Amino acid sequence: MSDLESATGTPPPDEFVRLDPDQHAHLADLVESAARRRSEALGQAIDESLRHIPALLRGPVRRSLGL
Numbered sequence: 001m002s003d004l005e006s007a008t009g010t011p012p013p014d015e016f017v018r019l020d021p022d023q024h025a026h027l028a029d030l031v032e033s034a035a036r037r038r039s040e041a042l043g044q045a046i047d048e049s050l051r052h053i054p055a056l057l058r059g060p061v062r063r064s065l066g067l
Contacts, residue, residue, distance in 0.1 A: 003028035007035070 004012045007028040016024070046067065053061050 004031070007031040
């Protein structure tokens with residue numbers, strides 16, 4: 001399994017065969033970085049949205065959402 005396949009969870013398109021290993025690694029790093037930023041942004045959005053819930057209900061709401 002290549003770095004890129006590990007980062008995306010799917011095999012890369014056939015056209016990516018033309019990329020050299022350094023380009024594969026760089027692309028995998030970019031994908032992982034984007035996924036990390038997306039995850040952090042989603043976490044912040046969830047936290048900000050929970051601030052609209054009364055404090056006593058936040059725990060039960062978090063549990064019901066599986067957070």
